[in-house]
Amino acid sequence: MPLLIALLMLCCALPAHAATDDDGLLIAAGAGYKRPLLALYQAFERDSGIGVEAAFGNMRQVLAQTRASARVALVVGERRFLAESGLFARTQPFGRGRLVLVRTAALAGRPLTDPAFRRIALPDPARAIYGRAALQSLEHDGLRKPLAERLTVLATVPQVAAHLRAGSVEAGFINATEARALDPERLVVETIDPSHYAPLEIVIGVPTHRAPGAAAERFLDFVATPAARDLLAGYGL
Structure with a gap:
């Protein structure tokens, strides 16, 4: 038993894993x-x-993956x-x-208090920042x-968008980025006053449990370039 404890203490004392190009570039995001x-x-x-290995989920899932795996090089989420x-x-x-509110075109212009809005979807406020913003x-x-x-609580923004497309909800809160992929003839988008x-400040986080490798640093530099900023602006970011 003393040996086991000593080994565990040694493992805890080891320095953060230094990323290498062999690890690949795994980026987790909302x-x-x-x-x-x-x-x-x-x-x-x-x-x-x-190349980038992409992982997506609600932010609770993303943070759990970051805690569990030293392979996660970067995380994109709300500051x-x-x-x-x-x-x-x-x-x-x-x-x-x-944040935007999406209504079916047939109900455009009606207040959410109208009885025709039987189901209003939002991402899970405990796990998704846009659910919290919606509340x-x-x-x-x-x-x-x-x-x-x-109010119908779903796990993520894409799930809310999927229900809007399917017509299983009459309205839903999502982000402006996801709203750009919706059919404007079927769904009407209203931008919510940011005040x-x-x-919602979106950032890229560098985990403490590993030093970023050359690939991660190069990605961070790329995100700051005019080409990358223009691309993101085209998606409402």
């Missing part, structure tokens, strides 16, 4: 940023010849969410998130309690 990130990864690979986790040595600005917006407008029984919810 599912709501899948579209712009995949486009960004492709542009980065064309520019550098370095405060990452800061509260205590998992990151530093962050770099990536973009600003924007803040509803609270600001005095609608959170009146609409409580109609109605806490600012």
